[in-house]
Amino acid sequence: YLTTMHSGSALLPPSTSSPSLSRLSASKQQPPRTVSKNLNGRTRPLGFLRLPAFSQRRRVCGQASSGDWANNESSALTPVKPRTAYGEMLQYYLKMEPELFQSAMEDQLNRLKEEREEKEKKERAIQEAAEKPNKDKTEVTLYKRMEEVRASEIRATLEDLMYMSILEKFVLVGVPMLPRLEGEVDVMPTNLKALTEGIHSKEALEMVREHLLGVMGPTAQNQFSNAMLKMSKFQMAQVYAASIMFGYFLRRVDKRFQLEKSLGTLPMQRDEAVERLNQLFAQADSSEDDDGPSSSEQPSSSSTSGSSSSSGSSSNRMPQKKPKSALRSYVEQFDQAAMVNTARIVSAEGGSLVERQTSAVLGDIKKLTAQIQAAVGTDATSLEEVMMRMAKAVETDAVETLTMTVGTQRRAVLEAVAFGTFLRDVESWVDTEYQLLTPLPPPKLPPGGMGGLGGPGAGGGGSPKGGDTPDALV
Numbered sequence: 001y002l003t004t005m006h007s008g009s010a011l012l013p014p015s016t017s018s019p020s021l022s023r024l025s026a027s028k029q030q031p032p033r034t035v036s037k038n039l040n041g042r043t044r045p046l047g048f049l050r051l052p053a054f055s056q057r058r059r060v061c062g063q064a065s066s067g068d069w070a071n072n073e074s075s076a077l078t079p080v081k082p083r084t085a086y087g088e089m090l091q092y093y094l095k096m097e098p099e100l101f102q103s104a105m106e107d108q109l110n111r112l113k114e115e116r117e118e119k120e121k122k123e124r125a126i127q128e129a130a131e132k133p134n135k136d137k138t139e140v141t142l143y144k145r146m147e148e149v150r151a152s153e154i155r156a157t158l159e160d161l162m163y164m165s166i167l168e169k170f171v172l173v174g175v176p177m178l179p180r181l182e183g184e185v186d187v188m189p190t191n192l193k194a195l196t197e198g199i200h201s202k203e204a205l206e207m208v209r210e211h212l213l214g215v216m217g218p219t220a221q222n223q224f225s226n227a228m229l230k231m232s233k234f235q236m237a238q239v240y241a242a243s244i245m246f247g248y249f250l251r252r253v254d255k256r257f258q259l260e261k262s263l264g265t266l267p268m269q270r271d272e273a274v275e276r277l278n279q280l281f282a283q284a285d286s287s288e289d290d291d292g293p294s295s296s297e298q299p300s301s302s303s304t305s306g307s308s309s310s311s312g313s314s315s316n317r318m319p320q321k322k323p324k325s326a327l328r329s330y331v332e333q334f335d336q337a338a339m340v341n342t343a344r345i346v347s348a349e350g351g352s353l354v355e356r357q358t359s360a361v362l363g364d365i366k367k368l369t370a371q372i373q374a375a376v377g378t379d380a381t382s383l384e385e386v387m388m389r390m391a392k393a394v395e396t397d398a399v400e401t402l403t404m405t406v407g408t409q410r411r412a413v414l415e416a417v418a419f420g421t422f423l424r425d426v427e428s429w430v431d432t433e434y435q436l437l438t439p440l441p442p443p444k445l446p447p448g449g450m451g452g453l454g455g456p457g458a459g460g461g462g463s464p465k466g467g468d469t470p471d472a473l474v
Helices: 019-026 051-064 085-096 098-130 138-173 192-196 202-221 233-263 270-291 297-317 326-332 336-343 348-362 365-376 383-395 406-433
Strands: 228-232 401-405
Touching: 085 098, 085 138, 098 138, 138 348, 138 406, 192 406, 202 233, 202 326, 202 406, 228 233, 228 365, 228 383, 233 326, 233 336, 233 348, 233 365, 233 401, 233 406, 348 365, 348 406, 365 383, 401 406
Parallel strands: none
Antiparallel strands: 228 401
16 A cells, blocks of 8 residues: 555655654564665655655564554454555554554645645636637546546545544543454453443433433343343344444534533423422522511421422322433424434445444445345235244344344444444534535435424424534534
């Protein structure tokens, strides 16, 4: 990959005589192979590093760790392999030189931004030249074809940069990502608290618990369960991808919720209104008791009535269900347009990363789907028959299967939710600071589909409507 870099993307290189490089070079038994020999005497830059410096550092690190870290599956930070040299460089920094990672990331994003601005200027110039009479169109056609190829390379680079930013967030919370899941899965336990409380707000945690119960059932509540589960990889891939999308949606919703909460524009819930009125009445009663004369019998009667009302209120609370979280109530007030707009992936790069992560952990989705379709067939007459055939296919290993503990499945779901949350954070950052994303068109709603939870076009009394809040804010 070092010999196929774009030759016009050099930035200022750091000094190759750093103490860390000297320390690494001193530990090597034989002198490093020079790059000029492989490149016929030419040295091309890699990002903002000079090629010889990067090559020497990587070879020495490979010897010190008993093998090249990039090819060592057991030491990989993620199951997804970078597609570009810039992604490999940032992965190297994240593992070996984490203090340099952020500056390297910003340098590469700035380079892509500058290249996009230059491209827009060239396109305007080419368009003006093409509008002139008697102008040969061959040059314009060739330029457009070259730009299409380069745009594909830039998008692959941007996806790698975004993925490395997501990976950095997992490193910062101290949770390693799951490797490729195959056959009988046996992974080391991890800190699930960091995957939940270290990422989500208090309101969002309630919805994460509900999602976990929804995809795993009652077994999700058993924190230390070692019961083994066997399922098809297709089913687990569905759960994993759906959890990524849920985490992405949850972050967007929570950002809107926290913004409106800070602005004081959230609609007040019924329970909150009743509680506030009770507090006002209690304050009014206490102020009257302090101002007016009280007899010796009044405290007793007041205490009696207070205890009776307290016991009555406690008895009234006993049969009631657990109230919904504020964020859940907020989401339920969305109309259909707002719900669809908030749940969708807003960039082509984000959609590609969801697919890459799911495929890296569980395999090719198209292949798994074909296996299930072949096992189930096309002559099933009911949903029960479909489920029976799928269960038989899993039991007989007619399709690819996974065997894991309940705890491992719980970790996989929480990791997927965290991945979707981090994806939205990185996507919002890149779009706000660098404007590099490729936007996806909004989904088309069916005719008459603007109505929803709260009536046509109504958000249930102050809830956000579709399009009220820019994507950059949520």
